[in-house]
Amino acid sequence: MIGRGQTGNAKLVKHINREGILHQLKENPRVSRADLAKLTELSRPCVSALVDEMIVEGLISEVGFGESKGGRKPILLEYNFQAYGVIGAVFEGSTLQLAIANLKGELLIQRTTCLPHPMNGETAIQSIEQGLAALLNESGFDKARLLGMGLGLPGITQRSEGTVSYAPSTGWMGLPVRKEIEAALGLPVVIENDVNLMTLGEFHKGIGVGHSNLVYMYAGTGIGAGIMIDGQLYRGAKEASGEIGYMVIGPVGNQTKGEYGVFERNYSVRAIREKAKAVLPSMDEESSIVKQIVDQAKSGGEAAQTLLDDICRHWTYGIANLTSVMDPALLILSGEMLHIGDEGVHKIQQWLTDWVPSVPRIEMASLGDQAGLIGAIHCALEAFPSTSKQQR
Amino acid sequence: MIGRGQTGNAKLVKHINREGILHQLKENPRVSRADLAKLTELSRPCVSALVDEMIVEGLISEVGFGESKGGRKPILLEYNFQAYGVIGAVFEGSTLQLAIANLKGELLIQRTTCLPHPMNGETAIQSIEQGLAALLNESGFDKARLLGMGLGLPGITQRSEGTVSYAPSTGWMGLPVRKEIEAALGLPVVIENDVNLMTLGEFHKGIGVGHSNLVYMYAGTGIGAGIMIDGQLYRGAKEASGEIGYMVIGPVGNQTKGEYGVFERNYSVRAIREKAKAVLPSMDEESSIVKQIVDQAKSGGEAAQTLLDDICRHWTYGIANLTSVMDPALLILSGEMLHIGDEGVHKIQQWLTDWVPSVPRIEMASLGDQAGLIGAIHCALEAFPSTSKQQR
DNA sequence: AAACTTTGTTAGTCATCTTAACTAACTTAA
DNA sequence: TTAAGTTAGTTAAGATGACTAACAAAGTTT
Structure with a gap:
């Protein structure tokens, strides 16, 4: 029992309706009470009452009038983004x-x-x-x-x-x-x-906007993935979901507890730098290793091209495994994968088409190090x- | 707008409360209105009204009286399991x-x-x-x-x-x-x-009862997995989630669209039978192939033991990949995996402990071909x- | 037999939504 | 310019469904 007079569930209705109004107001700035009534499928009096409540609370503000659509001018409302x-x-x-x-x-x-x-x-x-x-x-x-x-x-x-x-x-x-x-x-x-x-960043402000089911894959110092289901982060039983660095991809070796994952040990930046020593004439420790390999391959380095293919291929194994489990609508690639270029993405897509029954849309992450x-x-x-x- | 008088959301509350009562009645057969009020945290009059409604609708029946606990005898209720x-x-x-x-x-x-x-x-x-x-x-x-x-x-x-x-x-x-x-x-x-x-079967009636986050893995003619998140089947964007037969495990070969998945091609029953030809003196096409390999290994067949280890190892690759993505609380094994025996399960668990950070509880499927x-x-x-x- | 308990119901209240009808304020066309 | 039509917002009354309080029914305990 939460309050008196009404049960927790009944209180819930008002809460849902308030949140619904707030949500619409976040999505559509500068709308009227009448618009909100249409958007939320609530009656105009109900919206009015809830809006007035939230104006008093400082969550919403009236911000002037809109254009008439043949009748009284609407009073435009805005979510008070600056309140907190x-x-x-x-x-x-x-x-x-x-x-x-x-x-x-x-x-x-x-x-x-x-x-x-x-x-x-x-x-x-x-x-x-x-x-x-x-x-x-x-x-x-x-x-x-x-x-x-x-x-x-x-x-x-x-x-x-x-x-x-x-x-x-x-x-x-x-x-x-x-x-x-x-x-x-x-x-x-x-x-x-x-x-x-x-x-979460790409979902709310990046390339993932509007996709409530997506998987984000990061390959850098470590390898990991984030999973959004129905607009919610999926975290798993022990909050270890998406730890795809622990997939078994590449040589297994004498892996024992506490070490990095097999995939991570074979195809994270650290591992790639090690492999690249043999194919790059000189290595810049500061700048992206994949970019260096791509550049070397483009300027005729066959060994570099072979390594690049091997890297892309094994990353694609990870993607194939991830998508065959999750079947996401959108897959976002990030980290060092950003440097493989159109050619690399095309290869990945081709392999996926050959290997899995349901290929997701694939996009590069869009928020850089702000994500x-x-x-x-x-x-x-x-x-x-x-x-x-x-x-x- | 759904009805009149109350909004869809308000109707929803009644619906939630009715479902709540029905749910409790399914879990706890033969309880009174007063018990239901305690279980659902609703008031007694509210429960009475909803129960009476559902009695009229034929969903609930009064089935006699219970023992007095110091006052009036309770009227016992039962969900009308036989109604439909x-x-x-x-x-x-x-x-x-x-x-x-x-x-x-x-x-x-x-x-x-x-x-x-x-x-x-x-x-x-x-x-x-x-x-x-x-x-x-x-x-x-x-x-x-x-x-x-x-x-x-x-x-x-x-x-x-x-x-x-x-x-x-x-x-x-x-x-x-x-x-x-x-x-x-x-x-x-x-x-x-x-x-x-x-x-779904194992979740509702089998070993998965009470585990709202679980993964079910099947290896037989095909290889696949089922995923339950928060008591709901997760189906993916194109309802292709859990198609782990398409994981890249084992030799890739010249895989092109339309064929079976890589994992499936290498470690489903069909593939195992092929591999087993070399290590079994005679093969029974009707009975379980894994059981035959296990028996042969037990009776001193070293080649059979090697093959068995290889099979278990690669199945474990699949499990490792699956669990690093999903991090389930419970993993249910089924199909041919039922025949690997305690020793096989122990091996799988050992490998997992070495390879992934979060090892789920592992159980064998319990419903046989009824699942x-x-x-x-x-x-x-x-x-x-x-x-x-x-x-x- | 009186006092206490537990179950279930009745009556009245309250919160919150709805519809209907109103006022306010504007546009349009004769 | 004025009457008619539209749109926005508010007020009032009604419906729904929850709650509490109080009571009746049917037992048990002392």
């Missing part, structure tokens, strides 16, 4: 990305800082604290208007517990990350795996809805 | 399984018939018609009390269109199967992939809820 804000934060390698965004998910201010070496839990939290203070200071954003933070971390994250397991190469493993950061910032925090956040950050913001927006902070 | 029935039908190879079940999913009568050779769409539909007529005749079940049929077919089924694509070895491809059968029987039909139905049929029945029960036929 959220923080997005992503740790990647030795850098920390931080941003404040409005309720629409638009970045208001952003900064990337390098983390001190050696990094540990304490210094990382300090970096977040200092970075956030700087952002608030610079932007003049009122901290009281922040709803919470979405935090992206490599490895397998326990969203509900707020801890991290299986994160080789970071100092986070086993720590109560969320609690510590919540204590330090005085704000609610939600943590999520970095690849999941990139997926995770944007995802972190949307993660926070989902976890801490503005309606939860209605009354100050 | 559904049909389950499964085509597998050259046989057709047919059954009638009550609303609890309990089989009332069942029969397996051999299909005529050569089979085509027409003869298959005739077989269903005749089989059903016989079942109705034998059981005395009133056809008017049937809600519909769940039909299992090999290949990729288009549930919404009611057609089948990619079904090598059957004559169904491209036919409007559902429409034709609906016309022939005069009953609504829902079609579903056979492995998905086995998954698909039971799944078909539950598929029909989900598709055609008894509440849809309230008023005669």
Whole structure:
């Protein structure tokens, strides 16, 4: 039993209707109460009442009049995107990305800082604290208007517990990350795996907009995938879904527990750099290794072309396995896969057509290194809805 | 707009509450209105009203009194399992399984018939018609009390269109199967992939009971998997999810469109029989090939042991790929995998522990060749809820 | 037999949606 | 210019379905 007078389920109806109005208002800015009634299939009086309520709460504003369509001018409404804000934060390698965004998910201010070496839990939290203070200071954003933070971390994250397991190469493993950061910032925090956040980013603001069933594949330092089903991130039983770096692709060797996955060991950037030593005259450790191999192949390097084919072929094994399990409507490629070029994509598509019965649409990721950050913001927006902070 | 007076969402609340009561009544037979109020967290008057409504509709019955717990005797209620029935039908190879079940999913009568050779769409539909007529005749079940049929077919089924694509070895491809059968029987039909139905069967009545996130893997004539997420079958964008026979496992060869999948071509029964020729002194075409290899290995056949290890190892590749994508809580093995024995399962578990970060609980399927049929029945029960036929 | 318990029902209240009818404000055509 | 038609928003009354409170029915306990 939640309230009195009506049951939890009955309260739910009002909530659903309010959310429905809010949702339509987010999608269609500057519409009238009458428009909302049509969009939500609610009656005009009902919409009026709920809208008035939310105007009082500060979630919606009247923003002038629209053009008449043969009668009284409509009063245009807008979702109050500036009412509150959220923080997005992503740790990647030795850098920390931080941003404040409005309720629409638009970045208001952003900064990337390098983390001190050696990094540990304490210094990382300090970096977040200092970075956030700087952002608030610079932007003049009122901290009281922040709803919470979405935090992206490599490895397998326990969203509900707020801890991290299986994160080789970071100092986070086993720590109560969320609690510590919540204590330090005085704000609610939600943590999520970095690849999941990139997926969320592309889904909300990138090439995945409008596709509620998609799979995002990342091949870089590690190999991973994010899965969206019905507009929701699918996380699996132990939040280890999409850990396709552990697929058995390429030589298995004497794999034992705790090591990186087989696929990752054979075809992540680290492995590819090793293989490339033999085919590149000189290697630039800073720039993309796949781009270097592609360039070398284009300028007549046969060995480079052979290696490139081998890489694409094995990445395609991963894609084939992924799509035969999931059958997504859209597959988004990212990381080093961005550099294989049209020719590479064409090859992948050809192989897939030969191998699997249902080939998804394939697109390249569109948000670059912002994907995770944007995802972190949307993660926070989902976890801490503005309606939860209605009354100050 | 659905009704008058209340919106669709408001109607929804009543619907949710009715379903809630019905659900509790299915789980806990012979409970009182007061018990239901506690179980559903609704008020006693509300439960009384909804229950009375459903008694009138014939969905619930009062079945006598219970023991007093210090006050008035409770009137015990029961879900009217016998009010309606559904049909389950499964085509597998050259046989057709047919059954009638009550609303609890309990089989009332069942029969397996051999299909005529050569089979085509027409003869298959005739077989269903005749089989059903016989079942109705034998059981005395009133056809008017049937809600519909769940039909299992090999290949990729288009549930919404009611057609089948990619079904090598059957004559169904491209036919409007559902429409034709609906016309022939005069009953609504829902079609579903056979492995998905086995998954549903194990979920509702087998080893998967209580696990709302599970993966079912079948290795037999074909190789496939069924995926349940949050108690729902996950079907994918083109209803081709779980087609893991198309994973790239084992030699790829000159695979081109339309052929069986790579994994299937290398490690389905057909492929294993081919491989086994070299290691078995004599082969029984009728009985399980894996069992024969296991027996041979046990009686000292080193070549058989090597082959068995190879088979288990590659099946485990499939499992590793499947679980790294899905991270299920429970993995159910079936088909020929049932014959690998404790030693085989132990090996699989050991390999998985070495290869993937999150090893699911692994169990053998428990329903034998009934799994698909039971799944078909539950598929029909989900598709055609008894509440849809309230008023005669 | 009086007091307590538990079950189920009745009566009245409340929240929230709906429709119907209104006012407000604008456009269009004679 | 004015009457008729349209569209937006509001008000009022009614419907629905949940809730609480109180009671009746039918037991058990002391």
